[in-house]
Amino acid sequence: MFLFKVAIRNAFSLHLNEPGSDSLARTTLEAYLKMLRRNHVDDDNLQEIARELWRKHKNALIYLADNTPNDIDDVFSKLRDSFKGILSAIEEKGVQVVEDQSENTILRFAFTGWDKIPGFKGNGTWTSSKRFILFEIKRRPDKISCEIYLGPGDEKIRHRLWIACSKAQECKIGTRRETPEWTRIASLPICKLNNEGEIEDIEKEKNDAIKAIIDFAIKRYTVFTKAFNTPEILGMFNSLDEKDALTEPR
16 A cells, blocks of 8 residues: 555656646645655656556546545534534624535635625525625635635626725725626635645644634624725615614624
8 A cells, every 4th residue: 555655646746747737636636745755765666656557547546636535624524514513603702694505615604794785695696595795614625714705796786895895904805806706805724734734633723723713704794894884885885774784793
């Protein structure tokens, strides 16, 4: 098994940067190489085995590399298992949230306090909830991050929401370009592999990530809600009046 891993690693080393290589596969393979590097054996025979493996089984090896479990998968799996508890912890801080449409590598939820913004819910074309802005916990090959996105939908409503978000100076998005579909309006890395392609303490990393998610969600909800409640923005969404102003957390 060890020789097989080394042979695959050497094959990947030889072919990782070939023209046309998929960038996601390349990132995954690079993380895998780092994990195996400490077990490196310099052997001409293994180099030959690697070349032969790559020649005969290139597509299978790329598939295996793309689907190789790593410590990031373990942390993300624990976050998925804790997802409802994370949402409950956010609500205990005074911010109402609801789970939205998740995927294999993305956990999504929404801030329901923003649903009263005219056009916010029902005119998006992103998930089945048709909300414009969602919070994501996203797994990539080498890290996990929190990201808040303004998604696609009715162009006029979306543009008003972009203007409102750009007023949240603490998030420093005012100079960013408004993109036509998905625009990231806030992000925070919460977990990443070390230089060896590993995570030393999975449970501690999970607990730290949960705390980071909760803190980031509360802070960003507060910042954006304040921006949405300014007279300028309330006037832009002219169907809102003072009694319907968005609720800030306790």
